[in-house]
Amino acid sequence: MGDLIKLSPIEAAQQFIRKHFPNCQGALLAGSVVRGEATETSDLDIVIFDKSVSSSYRESLMDFGWAIEVFVHNLTSYKHFFKNDYERARPSMPRMISEGMVLKDDGIIDSIKKEAKEIIEKGPAEWSIETINAKRYFISGALDDFIGSSNRAEDIFIANTLAELLSEFVLRTNRKWIGATKWVVRSLKQYDEEFAKQFVEAFDIFYKTGDKNQVIQLVENILQPFGGKLFHGFSLGKK
Template sequence: MNPNRLEPIEAAKQFISIYFPYCQGAILAGSVVRGKATETSDLDIVVFSEDTHSSYRESLIFSGWPIEVFVHNLVSYKDYFESDRKRARPSLPRMIAEGVSLKNEGILEAIQEEAKQILATGPELWSVETIKIKRYFITDALDDFIGSNNRAEELFIANILAELTCEFILRTNRRWIGASKWIVRSLKEYDEAFTDQFVEAFDLYYKTGQKSEVIEIVDKALYPYGGRLFEGFSLGK
């Protein structure tokens, strides 16, 4: 961390006082709140202002800190809650539920409770048809992975296979998913021991080219739902 810049909460409070002095509420979220900040971490700030006509996101530098600010009015955040719930990536609910209050004119408690309820309820359960579709596309990627002898192509197939399999494991167990670093974080929240096995299998492949552990772990994920799927599958018929 840069020793010359303000502490995260103090910097965030000063930012709010200058840029959003008339807002009704503001929350500092992200890695600095979770105690997992790195040298490149920014300040994620959610602002609630009744003067805001439409939601927006903006990236700024303030007092040496990169800041991502997410601005909502007192209603617009609900649409984002619903969108995040449907896509099973609770970005805004998580920020609000885990965040630290920077300013509160009596509105944050109810909004944070909404966010916590969404997180506790979890995403929608996948339908049988959705599971079949996902099994097919995982099988397709796995077959490509097994049959490929082109290292460059394999690397990208492996990336897709890892992401599809993580999504399948989490959604079939009605757990939230994520993107980028939140993929493995979401998997760890579900089952830390399994996550270790998953990461080790793919890490071994990336280091040595050995595919067997990856194939085994993907098959293990598919097995409770009927295993690989190719023959008889149709879409849009």
């Protein structure tokens, strides 16, 4: 019966913990339901801290009327994910833990939340000049392909690549976290609401009408403070 009735998010999460992890030392409910952004297709993201597990794992389940993603850690394994997320500039685990609603705590959650919040507030590592130039080069190449292409099907996928490269470039050169899928736009909005609006508008116009001008201008404006497009003289791996 419990699998057929969709309980409230908090009640479902609490029952899930009692059923599957009754001896855990801590548990958090995270994700869109905690941020007040849940949709009809949202799942429950639950982070478990259990000293009895030997290594971290992730599992997807259906229970109590919900799709549930559970992220299970012992009391140290989460640190590897913190480090990995910091290095890739996508703070998935620190964000879940810093935002997460405490469901169970045997006195361990405060310190872990503090670690997560410190990572979020610190921001990602600063890009080197070499990295910035490499990114400029690849953006420049994609822009030239975009300008030169007269094939609508190819245009669409070049634009997709440009959007991904550009969002990363803007955010990383400003020491901001990046994201994937829906977190691309969310990360841009967290950086600058007005810029995010201009960014989305430029690509939206292209996808709707085929007009490339705003995307081209956007790319040029973003690259200009760093020296503009880059081709001549760029090398990678030369000794």
